[in-house]
Amino acid sequence: MALRIEDYALIGDTHSAALVGRNGSIDWLCWPRFDSGACFAALLGTPEHGCWRIAPADPAASVTRRYRDGTLILETTFRTGDGEVVLTDCMPPRDGGPVLLRQISGRRGRVAMELDLALRFDYGRNVPWVTRLPEANGIRAISGPDMVVLHSPVPLKGEDLRTRARFEVAEGQTLVFELIYSPSHLPLPAATAAPETLLAHTEASWRGWSDRVQAAGPWTEAVRRSVITLKGLTYRPTGGIVAAPTAALPEEIGGVRNWDYRYCWLRDATLTLLALLQAGYTEDAVAWRDWLLRATKGSPSQIQIMYGIGGERRLMEWEANWLPGYEGSHPVRIGNAAHDQLQLDVFGELMDALHQGHLRGLPNSDDAWQLQKALLEHLATVWQEPDEGMWEVRDGRRCFTYSKVMAWAALDRAVHGIESFGLSGPLDRWRALRAEIHADVCRHGYDASIGSFVGSYGSRELDASLLLLPAVGFLPAEDPRILGTITAVERDLLQDGLVRRYRPEKAQDGLPGSEGVFLACSFWLADAYALTGRKDKARALFERLLDLRNDVGLLSEEYDPRARRMLGNFPQAFSHVGLVNTAYALARSGGQSKPVRSGTGDGSEPR
The missing domain is CATH 1.50.10.10 (Glycosyltransferase)
Incomplete structure (x- = not known):
């Protein structure tokens, strides 16, 4: 079941927007426009209708969150008995196609993490055809006119029509996941060469406007x-x-x-x-x-x-x-x-x-x-x-x-x-x-x-x-x-x-x-x-x-x-x-x- 409405936060790129829950789950995202069909629609149903969760494996992890000052970049801090990590979510300004960045940074100790991705197009109705990318980690999901590509820094596995991963994040370590939308008839979108730079550019863009x-x-x-x-x-x-x-x-x-x-x-x-x-x-x-x-x-x-x-x-x-x-x-x-x-x-x-x-x-x-x-x-x-x-x-x-x-x-x-x-x-x-x-x-x-x-x-x-x-x-x-x-x-x-x-x-x-x-x-x-x-x-x-x-x-x-x-x-x-x-x-x-x-x-x- 979806969280209470107030437990969500907004990220967006002035073309579309997503809702991110306190539990690290993105439960609503319409791509490529605000009024497009949702590829994550768990907000109006169940995780089987589309979501993307990244969170500690420990269900008792404590949570605090904030926006970076003057931006629409969301930081969710998870604390467990083993350590502390920060999940940073944003949708960078579009110079090309729609992109969603999720960065995991280790602050203390070593934290076991889980990733659970269920892509469902047309408001949770259509299960896409998912294939592995030819190089490194990552997947491509296609449903009719829509294609979404996930570039991942950790190995992924398919399970029950979902994509999952278990991994650990140590103090000082940073992992960046990149989800990219493209019309399915276009070539496969490449991963961003320097996602950290893209995140910094997003922050500077928002701060320059909001200041x-x-x-x-x-x-x-x-x-x-x-x-x-x-x-x-x-x-x-x-x-x-x-x-x-x-x-x-x-x-x-x-x-x-x-x-x-x-x-x-x-x-x-x-x-x-x-x-x-x-x-x-x-x-x-x-x-x-x-x-x-x-x-x-x-x-x-x-x-x-x-x-x-x-x-x-x-x-x-x-x-x-x-x-x-x-x-x-x-x-x-x-x-x-x-x-x-x-x-x-x-x-x-x-x-x-x-x-x-x-x-x-x-x-x-x-x-x-x-x-x-x-x-x-x-x-x-x-x-x-x-x-x-x-x-x-x-x-x-x-x-x-x-x-x-x-x-x-x-x-x-x-x-x-x-x-x-x-x-x-x-x-x-x-x-x-x-x-x-x-x-x-x-x-x-x-x-x-x-x-x-x-x-x-x-x-x-x-x-x-x-x-x-x-x-x-x-x-x-x-x-x-x-x-x-x-x-x-x-x-x-x-x-x-x-x-x-x-x-x-x-x-x-x-x-x-x-x-x-x-x-x-x-x-x-x-x-x-x-x-x-x-x-x-x-x-x-x-x-x-x-x-x-x-x-x-x-x-x-x-x-x-x-x-x-x-x-x-x-x-x-x-x-x-x-x-x-x-x-x-x-x-x-x-x-x-x-x-x-x-x-x-x-x-x-x-x-």
Whole structure:
């Protein structure tokens, strides 16, 4: 059975990523891209579905681990009664094909080690044909279009459709294992001439990038680890950032909310852009912005809520029914049917991201503005329609309040662009439509009897997305309706001081079961506290969220306060984006902040 989610760590090369367990087992790896079929899928099944374990033969060995400072190079230290070894794992930057390095270094004594490799392509379904390399140690595994080669410093043996080895590592000794992916029609990839040099190059590359992070007061190191994680979730060829490198990790252990997150959501656009810009990574922000523009180009009526890492649009959802799922959480979903949903908030998220980039000096183009104008003209015809909302419900469309607010935000950013940057457009018409949407939300999205905005028109149920209303500038933070909404969220959506998306007994996704608290929403509450001047509460909640990170500083999508364990796909970009933005908001003003997303920022629409 797979480890607890928090017992994994991420390594990656900005093309794909792997999860390495505290036990020295790599249980998830998709090659050659984030969205490729997994060749290690034990995370969603058993070791027979693919893994690669290197660890002491002594099952009682103690374990500690850390990342090398400023890098995505993982060091796992094993201590036994006979000695101590360090396992160093990394995926070097790609100059050629994908490579995974595993280095064993003896620190003390002499430690008996075991290697167990089970390569299984297509999410654990296909057992490859394995042959020995013609020279030295090593194997080649081929399954259809895929080939993986292992170069080993120790003898290997085949056993029960797996590759195994037993060896010892003495003090001062270093052994390097190299796993290389290649399309099967290409020549056999050679081993790296000097793997130690490649490891040093990987460290220098990460340090050169992460050392540029902008200070965030006492939380600078937490921000650095989060932006390194975001970099590790970036697909370098296009600039797209996946929501997570995993698929089908459950929002409830044994439940059915098991989604594939290896795609790029427009929902994350603005907050991701702001996190990168505040941390000082303008080039990465430009790459993300350019991915957004390329992915969304086309007919405005066909805009999607998410796209593939290259901008792909068909992300068909299917079930890998040969996998039992993480701790029995079934079905295992690959692909994501939500790509075909209508979510009106994405218009606002895209317009806001482009606007915030413009405000912060990113180069703009007439072509980008023409696309935005076309999207706004389409939005003007559909903004009144019900949609599936940012939480991607699957039981029918509604008029979600946040969706309408972000339709307002789309018009607001366009108006601000004309007024502040001299862009061309139908200013009077967009001003009038902006005012109409604002009035509509205040009339239908606010319930005076409970003193709060509500999740959808005609409902009395709350939705954590309402915490974003002051952040986007819809109303000032001190407006009684905003203060009432924050109070209502505290009353109805808090569990052990953390925020649920909505009440589980009033599930909005049409699926049975429950879920954990949503970490990004908890960061939004900390932001709301800061915006309303409650700096002590903001800081206390933020510090609480920092304590939920695992031992190497990673966050999942959700958390179970009762079981005290992580839930959902991991590591989750949106959680780390929330951490970065909240850290800068608190550091910038000693705990009290101003909205960083708003266009007009004054909530000046008719009420």
